[in-house]
Amino acid sequence: MSTRRLPVYILADVSGSMQGTPIESVKSGIRQLHRDLLGDPQAIESAYLSVLTFSDSAQQIVPLTEVAMFNPPELVASGQTNFGDGLRLLLEVFERELVRTTADQKGDWRPLVFILSDGAPTDVDWPVYAQQLRERRPANIIAVACGDQADVEALKQVTEIVIQMQDMSPDAFKAFFRFVSASVKQTSAKVGTFSDGGGITLPPPPPGITIVP
């Protein structure tokens, strides 16, 4: 493969508590994100999208796909919040899909990952995978606490970048996915620094979304 990709993963909680307006808003947000990225020529050339979900178990609904070929998926909410299986699957797809720099080829850009969850983990294994993600730092991970029932402390164990959506209204999700789109566009323009062990510079969050200190 000679094209350097900016992999963008969305890992969405589709447990029962997301039924109704929240899951519809996530689906709508992914469609909006796709439309936004089709409006950016750099994103068309370099951004690749993947959608993963977790409830009773985790699955990759859409493998890493270039923006022009991406089809926004149908999502159904039900079951428990097996957060650990979601993180395990994330680590697995990183191993399988990411291209790293070698003497022969340039690697992908460091992936952008957005993890959305509205509740607390119902499994017991998640801290193991959270620790692996923190130690390996295979991606720039932004965790999103959706509403006031989300377990911010659990998300904080995955990444230092946690943002809070104050409610789960359609407008809040819309604003969030606009933020995702701006982050992808900015990252595809500004990749080039990983000094200080730091990752990306995020755009300012829109109203209704705050960065958890």
Added chain:
Amino acid sequence: MNSSSALNTDGADATPRAVWSVVAPEAPWCPPEWLDHLLAVAPALVGADGHVPPADAVGMQARHNGWSLLSASSRGRLHAHRGDYREDADATVAFVHGWSTAVADGAGSASWSRLGAAIATAVFTHAVRDNLGHGRKPADALEQALQEAARTTHQALRDFAARAGILLRDLRTTLLTATLHQGRIGLMQVGDGAMAWFHVDGRVTQPLSGDSGDFSGEVTHFLPDDGAVEQLARSMWIADANTCATLLLVTDGVEDAWYPLARHAPALLTQLVAGVMDGTVLPNAIVSSHPAPVLGAPDPVQALIAWLAFEKRGENDDRTLCLLTRDGGSWAP
């Protein structure tokens, strides 16, 4: 793929897809209130009229001390689309017994990296000239002159940041330099980008290793961060100029498309010298924007600027290339 590489509405939905555009930057290249600071640390960047006219593309061609020098630096498609300035820079200075050339790539995430790259290239080359060019210096003065120029450059960037009241990280830039002095060439590099040394015996090597991590674009040292000038000093590599037929310096906008450069540099040089023949397949699915030869063109600088517009999917960064060819030195694989 062409200059409007995106598609229209033939995909899975009817969403229109973007095309590349060319937008002029609105903000000044250097804020007027900083011009005095620029004049203080890098007077070569400020014209006699007190202005620093930026250009989307610049280049130069010269002959000095038995070498032909050709360089160009061009704003990338992404910066053009977003109305940003070119953040690459280059500079070349000739003196009595040699020359010094430098290319630099301002870090994309740094607000004022275009100034950082311009200051670094201008200050380094002029500092080398000042260290070597005034009076006849012994051949072994090269090492010390390069080390002093590195420190001078680092300090100039820090002085500018202090005067302008900005963070050091706002000026982050790479720097790749080559200096000829009395039959020896000294190279230095911090950050990414690459150099290729075409030996007279037909080999092509990459004397210095660029700075890269697991993923693309991950650079650990930028000037003027802490530790960067030490990295620049450690990188110093000196060789007999007579072993070199041609030397190539490129920023990552060129290197990434032609990666690995040590392997693909022969094809790159061949294209510059002879052009692209019908049916020639370029490495990494690169599409030539200037099939005719660059060297020997009526205007080699404009030809090189046109050549720098080659296309490769996803590679839309600024591009800078400096080609140094020794008179009488021939390279053939």
